[in-house]
Amino acid sequence: MQPYTTSQALITILIIAGITFFTRAVPFFLFGKKEIPPAIVIYLGKVLPPAVIALLVVYCLKNVSVFEYPYGLPQLISIIVVVILHVWKRNNLVSIFGGTVLYMILVQYVF
Template structure:
């Protein structure tokens, strides 16, 4: 179903406005010099590891260790991601290399 030019522009404007608002609202709520509430500080500390944990669980939820390839591509790629991240402390490098390695293993090796 083709989308008209007018509807496409409305979608683009809505997405741009929403993106801008999500970037601007924190500066309006917490201007420079104003104390950040303890709850927001707490969420800033606990949410990033919680989100990473949920992503890990989501990525490994359908891995079957009881049939070929026994989860080996996932395990190998995860170990490479962990080692690279501990070694280089570079998110882009570790996630990118792990993704490329996983795709190679799934498509060429297993």
């Protein structure tokens, strides 16, 4: 059962598309005419991206229950493997693909 009707899903997608375009266009209509962006904007622009990504990692794991079987072990093992693969090869594809396949094997056959 999907939570959205077809038109709700359509509207949701278009809202996301509109806001995504907005975030890409903001600098051009704010600072297109040689105006220098305020310091606070530059500061937030620098520090927000790494913070939001870390926030999203936690958000992705919000359904993990550490107190009952399998205690988040499939996620933990797969994340460790993703990090090791990435530090070793520095190749996004290898890390994402390797980690996802491992996770699928773990949740389908092991745990």
